[in-house]
Amino acid sequence: xxxxxxxxxxxxxxxxxxxxxxxxxxxxxxxxxxxxxxxxxxxxxxxxxxxxxxxxxxxxxxxxxxxxxxxxxxxxxxxxxxxxxxxxxxxxxxxxxxx
Numbered sequence: 679x680x681x682x683x684x685x686x687x688x689x690x691x692x693x694x695x696x697x698x699x700x701x702x703x704x705x706x707x708x709x710x711x712x713x714x715x716x717x718x719x720x721x722x723x724x725x726x727x728x729x730x731x732x733x734x735x736x737x738x739x740x741x742x743x744x745x746x747x748x749x750x751x752x753x754x755x756x757x758x759x760x761x762x763x764x765x766x767x768x769x770x771x772x773x774x775x776x777x
Contacts, residue, residue, distance in 0.1 A: 710769075718762065725759040728752070 710718070732752030739745040 718766070721762055722759060725755045725762070728755040729759065 729752050732748050732755065736745050736748040736752065739748060
C-alpha cells in the first residue's frame with residue numbers, strides 16, 4: 679500500500695514537471711518590465727565596475743603573467759557589457775520597426 683502511494687506521488691511530481699516544462703516561453707515578450715530593466719541595469723553596472731577594477735589592477739601589477747590574466751578578465755567583462763548593449767539596441771530597433 680505504501681509503495682503504491684509513493685509511486686503515485688512520484689508520478690504526480692513527474693506530471694507537474696512536464697506541465698512546467700510545457701509552460702516555458704519560446705520567445706521573450708515584446709516588453710521589458712521594471713524588474714527586467716533593473717536587472718539589466720545591474721548587469722551593466724557589475725560588468726562596468728569589474729572592467730574598471732581589472733584595468734586599475736592591471737596598471738598596478740608588476741608580474742606580466744598576472745597582468746595579462748587580469749587584462750583578459752577585464753576584456754571578458756567588456757565583451758559581456760557590449761553584448762548586453764547589443765541585445766538592447768537590437769530590441770530597440772525591432773520595436774521601432776514594429777511600431
